[in-house]
Each structure stands twice: as structure tokens, then as C-alpha cells.
Amino acid sequence: MSAQAEGGRAMSARADRLFDLLPVVYRMRDAEQGYALRDFLRVLSSQVEVIEQDIARLYGNAFIETCDDWVVPYIGDLLGYTLLPEAATLGADGGRDGGLGRVLAPRADVANTIDARRRKGTLSLLEDLSRDAAGWPARAVEFYRRLGWMQHLDHLHPRRGGTADLRDPGRLQRLGWANGAFDPFAHSVDLRRLGSAHRRGRHNIPAVGVFACRLRSYPVSCTPAYCIEERGPHCFSFSVLGNDTPLFQRPVAETEPTHIADERNLPLPQRRWRFAERGVLADYASVAAELYGDGRSVQLWAPDWPAKGQGVPVPREALIPADLSGWGGQVKRGRVAVDPERGRLLFPANQRPKRGVWVSYQYGFAADLGGGEYARVTPELEGATRYVVHATRPDRAANASWPAGHFGSVAEALAAWAAAKAATPALHALIIELAESGVYEGSLDLQLDAGEAIQLRAAERTRPVLRLLDVRASQPDALSVSGHAGSRVLLDGLLIVGRGVEVHGPAEEDDAPTGDLCELVIRHCTLVPGWALQCDCDPKRPGEPSVTFDRTRAALRVSHSILGAIMVISPEQRGEPPPLELCDSILDATGMERVALGAPDEAVAYVKASFRRCTVIGAVQAHGIVLAEDSIFASPLRVLRRQQGCVRFCYVADGSRTPRRFHCQPDLALAAVVPEQRAHERLRVVPQVRSRRYGTPHYLRLADGCCAEIRRGASDRSAMGVWHDLYEPQREANLAARLTEYVPAGTDAGILFAT
Structure with missing residues (x-):
């Protein structure tokens, strides 16, 4: 029996539990009269279920480990836990946003309040506070230990900082590494306060710094490396897109609560x-054992390299750390040069891997956005048929046989689905699950029947790459989608490279049109802006869109994704503009002067757009804006229909034409100064980002020197743009309050950022 049928029986038995308590004679009489009493008791049972769940929650809410999010501040209040002033704006259900409530009253920090008070004044406690109160791993440093002072000969401190040894480049490299968190040298006294709001000092007797890491380390498991063919067939990049990417390390958990975090942690x-x-000769002999291998930061596979039957995986002794910034140098036979700071591989020119290279590594990014190997909630299609597609792996034969429901390519799965629909016309939903973090190549053409739904998704904690190849010289090779009335396409957890997604409407020559695709849903996906990347992360095709709507009225709904420009070609029979919704996403046209949302043959795209917590690079030209909220429009936003819609708590570039605005920048900043200062104020209130190139760890992250109007300008005092839900201003304020409470009297504690 299927799981769905078993679940239905369980629910039915639960609904009839009051009816089953009746004597048999009454149940028999009720059966004779059409089960009227049973139906009435089912209604009572549903209310009993609600009451039982509420009673169970009352017991669970008595404990910090099991309580609801809205209860955490109340338990903290019983312990004297000091909340930020913003917590007063939270509602009874935990706040306007559940994520904000979890930041203002962190469950782990409240749970460890008593333990923290017992350890008050210890250095390791500050690292735990950073992790619990702000969610940032950190290293705490007492700067008085780095002061240069004359030591007494009877009480030497050999581990204290000393003068720089120019013959030791390893220690010199740590001088500015991670913002100086691991600086091993002595410094002169700096009298400026570490907690100053103006010019901050570091090296003083009362100064204690907490170096917080805001970037996260994300894994990529056994995915093909990219061959840089223009440099040579022996040159590879860790990134499947071919760009340079710094390799991050997989943090190692600290075993002792009193341990001060090292670089490995x-x-x-x-x-x-x-x-x-x-x-022995102080040369780069091989890779460190704690960083290479199964379950560690880096691992390589090169089947049948250097000899047949070897290379799965490549042994650690065969790797040589090197600087491959210019792809220069010679590599000995049987060895592989690895550059962790650029993410490059170099094999011997006369000993190339013939069967390809696979890599596992860690990369740095700010949050769960786009395609990645992180946990995400993927809604299931009801009553769907599920097919599993596998990628090529180094330990798997290319001609492997698959069991029923498993395939070697997406095209084979679609062909099987077409055969299944022909045999059983009642089938209406399909899930194609990409099982591994590999590369799935080919060109796809999805043509859906009326009421049909196809979900192309990644398996749990995988990052499959859908590479759309240029195989047809005279025709486009995009992921083509078309459908009839009530049909839907859903993309979940994918990284799409090589081409974009094209949605086609019904052909004009159809005498009896059967409708159009209902909607395209994109969740937790990356449609690489510019289709592909150069080594320096510049886009290869910057003018090409990621999504094209060609004479279709389908709706587009995007959430937690990264994509390039969107082009809309309107049908002749227009009607009401179709909806286009973006939430917690990046819309990147790869240039401020390019068009992020527009039409190639009209002045504006014929859509009703909605932006919530988005960052948009490039001009937006839309027929209408329903709502723009907590977003950044770095280029002009031009809307044709200004009578409807609202733009609130957004940054809107100069030269924009929008519906009514509410608490937008730079409007508020310009209104607060005299006319003579508005030119300077307009230049000051501009979003400053660390990097504008996709593929870099700090992609579109606001710089620390960005103005407060942007960094705290959202509706809940968080940052505008796609990184709104990180709540970094609230995390920093919460950590600062905890540091003030738990450091010894007279200590000047401050927050510094290692990343």
C-alpha cells in the first residue's frame, strides 16, 4: 500500500476516535441511518485535536529548548536577559518577522544566560557570546598581550608578540590576515578607544577585540572541475564556472569550552x-593532512591518473601548494599544483588527466541564496511521479545501468515521462530530482499539456549544475518552456549556466489556442548573470538575459535566487499585465548602464512587477509596480503606470519615475538638508558594495563604510536589499550589548570583522 493511502487511513482513524468509543449497537444504528452521528463526532474530534495540541504546546513552552519563538523573550525576561529596544516592536506571535524575533532574542543566548554569568570575565566566553547572540563564529583577542614591552629576565613570556622576522614569510602573512585576528607581532600603544564611534584604536591595555566571521563556508561535493582550455588542457579551475574562487576551510569544532579559536576553527x-x-628543506612538500582528504576542506579525483586504476582519489602526497596566478611553472610528473587562494589546479603538460577531474571544496558566501548545498524547504507536487537523474562520477562507470525510475540524463527522464503519459493519460505531475552535485548537460525543451506540472529540483543538500550547451548553430539552445492552460514549471535548487530560460507563448497561427503556461517558479536557483564567467568573474555574455518571456502571459515568481536580466516580449492580445514577483533575490544585469527588466521592442516590459528585499543592478522599465519594499534599485526605476502601487523603504536611483514613495532614500536625506548641501548628500547616500561580480564571496554585500541610511534603512531597521534577512545591524547591536554586560569593569571591548 502506498504511503499516501496509509496516511489517509491514519487520519481517518484519528477523526473517528470518538465514534469508536461508542457501543457497537449505536454504531450499527448510525450505519443504518447514513452515519449522521459519525459525521457529527468527526467535527467534535477536530476541535478536541486543537485543544490537545494547545495543551501540548503549553507544556513545551515551559522549556527553552522546545518553546515557540515568541516565548523566548518571556523566558529571557524571567532570567533578567536584557533585550534590545527593537524587541518592543515585536508582536505577540514573535514579531512582524520570525527571523527578526530570533535575532533580537536568540534562543541559544537565552539558554546559556546562567552559564555565561558564571563565566563572566573570561576570554573564551566572548567567543561563545558572538556565536550565541549574533550567530557569528569569532576569535577573542586581548590586545595588551600584543604590546611591545621589556620583559623581566626572571619572568619571560616567549609566546608574547615580538619583532618581525623577515625570513619567516608565514608569520608575516598573518600580519593583515583576517583583519589582524592572528597578528603575531608586538605593537606600540594606541591610545584611541576600541569602542569609539569615530577613529578606533586597537593596541591598548584595556582593549579586547572580538573578530567575528560573517561569511559562511559552504561545501561543494564531488563536482567536475572546469578545464581552462584557453590556457591549456592541463589547467583547471575548482569552480565549475571557470572563475577564480578562494577556497575556504571547513571549520573544526572546538573540543574545550575554554579554548580560544584558532584559524582551523x-x-x-x-x-x-x-x-x-x-x-625538511622548508619547501612546499605537500598539502597539510588536516586540510585534504575525505570530510576535510579539499579533495580531488582524477580517474586513471597518473596510471590506470589510480587517482580515485588523488593521494595527498601528489599535491603541491603553489602560486598559479600566471598559470606558469612546470609540474613534475605524478604531481598536481594547487593554488588555494585562487582555486586553480595545474597538471603536468605531458601527463594530463584524460577522464576529467572532480573536486570537493568549500567556498565562502554570506547566506543561503541561489543554488547551494544547504538545507531548504522544497514543496512537493501532489500526486506526482518522481524520477531520479544521476550525474557522472569518478567512481561510476559511464555506461552504468539504472533501476526503474532512475536515469542517466534529464532528456531520458523526459522521454520516459512522455511514454508514461501516452500509456496513462491521467498523469499530470512530474518531479525530476537531480541526485548529485554534478553537471547535467544538454538542451531541454519542456512542452506541457493542460494542467500539467513539472518540477526540476535538486536533491537535499546538493548543488546540481544544469549546463545548457550551444549545440545548434542556427537556433537558440536555451531551456525552452511552453505550455497550455493551467500548466506550471518549477525550478528548485539549480545552478544554470551556458544559456538562459525562455518561456514561449502559444503560436500565433494556432486556430484554436489551448491556453498558455500558467506560471514559472524559480526557488533557490542561480541563473548565472552573463551565462558564464571569465577567470576574474567578469561575465562572458553580459548582454544576454537569464529569463526571456516571448509572447506569453505566464507569471514569474522568483525567491531566494540569483539571476541576470529579464526580457519581456509582449503578445499581441495583451489584456491585464501578468505578474512578475521577486523576493529575497538578486536581479543583476552585469552593469549599471544595462537593463535588468525591460522589453527589446518596447519602452517598458508589459508586467506588474513586485520586489521585496531585492537588490537590482541595472535599469528597471516596467508597466507597473505593485509593491517595492526594502529593496535597492542601483539604476533608474521607470514605471509607466504611476497611479497604482507603492515604493517603500527602498533606495531609488536618481532619474527614476515611480509610483508614490514612502520613507525612501535619498529622498529623506535630501529633505533633511538645505538645498546647497543636496549635491553632496546625494553622493553620500549611495549603496556601497564590496563586489559587483557574481562568483566573489562578497557579492553585492554592503560595505561597512556604507551610510546608515542604507545599512539601517529597511522597514525594520535592517539593511536594504537582498541581505536584509541577515539582520546584521541587529546582530551587531545585540553582541555589543552582551559584551558590555560580560566583560570586566574598565575593559574596552569592541567588535572587529575578520570577514
């Missing part, structure tokens, strides 16, 4: 000096 980029295991 934090999600930091790897350094060549630490990546290497020093040989």
Missing part, C-alpha cells in the same frame, strides 16, 4: 602557507 579563506606541509 573559523570559516576563513585558506592561505598557501597554511595549506602547505613544510618539508
Whole structure:
């Protein structure tokens, strides 16, 4: 029996539990009269279920480990836990946003309040506060230990900082590494306060710094490396897109609560000096054992390299840490040069891997956005048929046989689905699950029948790459989608490279049109802006869109995704504009002067757009805006229909034409100064980002020097843009309050950022 049928029987038995308590004679009489009493008791049973659940929650809410999010501040209040002033704006259900409530009253920090009070004044406690109160792994440093002072000969401190040894490049590299969190040298006294709001100092007797890591380390498991063919068939990049990417390390958990975090305990980029295991002659002999291997930061597979039957995986002794910034140098036979700071591989020119290279590594990013190997909630299609597609792996034969329901390519799964529909016309929903974090190549053409739904999704904690190849010289090779009335296409957890997605409407020559695709849903996906990347993360095709709507009225709904420009070609029979919704996403046209949302043959795209917590690079030209909220429009936003819609708590670039605005920037900043200062104020209130190139760890993250009007300008005092839900201003304020409470009297504690 299917799981769905078993679940239905269980629910039915639960609904009839009051009816089953009746004597048999009454149940028999009720059966004779059409089960009127049973139906009435089912209604009572549903209300009994509600009361039982509420009673169970009352018991669970008595404990910090099991209580609801809205109860955490109340338990903290019983312990004297000091909340931020913003907590007063939270509603009875935990706040306007559940994520904000969890930041203002962190469950782990409230749970450890009594333990923290017992450890008050200890250095390791500050690292735990950073992790519990702000969610940032950190390293705490007492700066008085780094002051240069004359030591007494009877009380030497050999571990204290000393003068720089120019013959030790490893220690010199740590001088500015991670913002100086691991600086090993002595410094002169700096009298400026560490907690100053103006010019901050560091090296003073009362100064204690908490170096917080805001970037996270994300894994990529056994995915093909990219061959840089323009440099040579022996040159590879860790990134499947071919761009340089710094390799991060997989943090190692600390075993003792009193331990001060080392470099291995934090999600930091790897350094060549630490990546290497020093040989007897002080050369780069091989890779460090703690960073390479199964379950560690890096691992390589090169089947049948250097000899047949070897290379799965490549042994650690065969790797050489190197600087491959210019792809220069010679590599000995049987060895592989690895550059962890650029994410490059170099094999011997006369000993190339013939069957390809696979890599596992860690990369740095700010949050769960786009395609990645992180936990995400993927809604299931009801009553759907599920097919599983596998990628090529180094330990799997290319001609492997698959059991029923498993396939070697997406095209084979679609062909099987077409045959199944022909045999059983009642089938209406299909789930194609990509099982591994590999590369799935080919060109796809999805043509849906009326009422049909197809979900192309990644398996749990995988990052499959859908590479759309240019195989047809005279025709486009995009992921083509078309459908009839009530049909839907859903993309979940994918990274799409090589081409974009094209949605086609019904052909004009159809005499009896059967409708159009209902909607395209994109969740937790990355449609690489510019289709592909150069080594320096510049887009290869910057003018090409990621999504094209060609004479269709289908709706587009995007959430937690990264995509390039959107082009809309309107049908002749227009009607009401179709909806286009973006939430917690990045719309990147790869240039401020390009068009992020528009039409190639009209002045504006004929859509009703909605932006919530988005960052848009490029001009937006839309027929109408229903709502724009907590977003950044770095280029002009031009709307044709201004009578409807609202733009609130957004940054809107100069030269925009929008519906009514509410608490937008730079409007508020300009209104607060005299006319003579508005030119300077307009230049000051501009979003400043760390990087504008997709593929870099700090992609479109607001710089620390960005103005407060942007960094705290959202509706809940968080940052505008796609990184709104990180709540970094609230996390920083919460951690600062905890530090003030738990450091010894007279100590000047401050927050510094390692990443």
C-alpha cells in the first residue's frame, strides 16, 4: 500500500476516535441511518485535536529548548536577559518577522544566560557570546598581550608578540590576515578607544577585540572541475564556472569550552602557507593532512591518473601548494599544483588527466541564496511521479545501468515521462530530482499539456549544475518552456549556466489556442548573470538575459535566487499585465548602464512587477509596480503606470519615475538638508558594495563604510536589499550589548570583522 493511502487511513482513524468509543449497537444504528452521528463526532474530534495540541504546546513552552519563538523573550525576561529596544516592536506571535524575533532574542543566548554569568570575565566566553547572540563564529583577542614591552629576565613570556622576522614569510602573512585576528607581532600603544564611534584604536591595555566571521563556508561535493582550455588542457579551475574562487576551510569544532579559536576553527579563506606541509628543506612538500582528504576542506579525483586504476582519489602526497596566478611553472610528473587562494589546479603538460577531474571544496558566501548545498524547504507536487537523474562520477562507470525510475540524463527522464503519459493519460505531475552535485548537460525543451506540472529540483543538500550547451548553430539552445492552460514549471535548487530560460507563448497561427503556461517558479536557483564567467568573474555574455518571456502571459515568481536580466516580449492580445514577483533575490544585469527588466521592442516590459528585499543592478522599465519594499534599485526605476502601487523603504536611483514613495532614500536625506548641501548628500547616500561580480564571496554585500541610511534603512531597521534577512545591524547591536554586560569593569571591548 502506498504511503499516501496509509496516511489517509491514519487520519481517518484519528477523526473517528470518538465514534469508536461508542457501543457497537449505536454504531450499527448510525450505519443504518447514513452515519449522521459519525459525521457529527468527526467535527467534535477536530476541535478536541486543537485543544490537545494547545495543551501540548503549553507544556513545551515551559522549556527553552522546545518553546515557540515568541516565548523566548518571556523566558529571557524571567532570567533578567536584557533585550534590545527593537524587541518592543515585536508582536505577540514573535514579531512582524520570525527571523527578526530570533535575532533580537536568540534562543541559544537565552539558554546559556546562567552559564555565561558564571563565566563572566573570561576570554573564551566572548567567543561563545558572538556565536550565541549574533550567530557569528569569532576569535577573542586581548590586545595588551600584543604590546611591545621589556620583559623581566626572571619572568619571560616567549609566546608574547615580538619583532618581525623577515625570513619567516608565514608569520608575516598573518600580519593583515583576517583583519589582524592572528597578528603575531608586538605593537606600540594606541591610545584611541576600541569602542569609539569615530577613529578606533586597537593596541591598548584595556582593549579586547572580538573578530567575528560573517561569511559562511559552504561545501561543494564531488563536482567536475572546469578545464581552462584557453590556457591549456592541463589547467583547471575548482569552480565549475571557470572563475577564480578562494577556497575556504571547513571549520573544526572546538573540543574545550575554554579554548580560544584558532584559524582551523573559523570559516576563513585558506592561505598557501597554511595549506602547505613544510618539508625538511622548508619547501612546499605537500598539502597539510588536516586540510585534504575525505570530510576535510579539499579533495580531488582524477580517474586513471597518473596510471590506470589510480587517482580515485588523488593521494595527498601528489599535491603541491603553489602560486598559479600566471598559470606558469612546470609540474613534475605524478604531481598536481594547487593554488588555494585562487582555486586553480595545474597538471603536468605531458601527463594530463584524460577522464576529467572532480573536486570537493568549500567556498565562502554570506547566506543561503541561489543554488547551494544547504538545507531548504522544497514543496512537493501532489500526486506526482518522481524520477531520479544521476550525474557522472569518478567512481561510476559511464555506461552504468539504472533501476526503474532512475536515469542517466534529464532528456531520458523526459522521454520516459512522455511514454508514461501516452500509456496513462491521467498523469499530470512530474518531479525530476537531480541526485548529485554534478553537471547535467544538454538542451531541454519542456512542452506541457493542460494542467500539467513539472518540477526540476535538486536533491537535499546538493548543488546540481544544469549546463545548457550551444549545440545548434542556427537556433537558440536555451531551456525552452511552453505550455497550455493551467500548466506550471518549477525550478528548485539549480545552478544554470551556458544559456538562459525562455518561456514561449502559444503560436500565433494556432486556430484554436489551448491556453498558455500558467506560471514559472524559480526557488533557490542561480541563473548565472552573463551565462558564464571569465577567470576574474567578469561575465562572458553580459548582454544576454537569464529569463526571456516571448509572447506569453505566464507569471514569474522568483525567491531566494540569483539571476541576470529579464526580457519581456509582449503578445499581441495583451489584456491585464501578468505578474512578475521577486523576493529575497538578486536581479543583476552585469552593469549599471544595462537593463535588468525591460522589453527589446518596447519602452517598458508589459508586467506588474513586485520586489521585496531585492537588490537590482541595472535599469528597471516596467508597466507597473505593485509593491517595492526594502529593496535597492542601483539604476533608474521607470514605471509607466504611476497611479497604482507603492515604493517603500527602498533606495531609488536618481532619474527614476515611480509610483508614490514612502520613507525612501535619498529622498529623506535630501529633505533633511538645505538645498546647497543636496549635491553632496546625494553622493553620500549611495549603496556601497564590496563586489559587483557574481562568483566573489562578497557579492553585492554592503560595505561597512556604507551610510546608515542604507545599512539601517529597511522597514525594520535592517539593511536594504537582498541581505536584509541577515539582520546584521541587529546582530551587531545585540553582541555589543552582551559584551558590555560580560566583560570586566574598565575593559574596552569592541567588535572587529575578520570577514
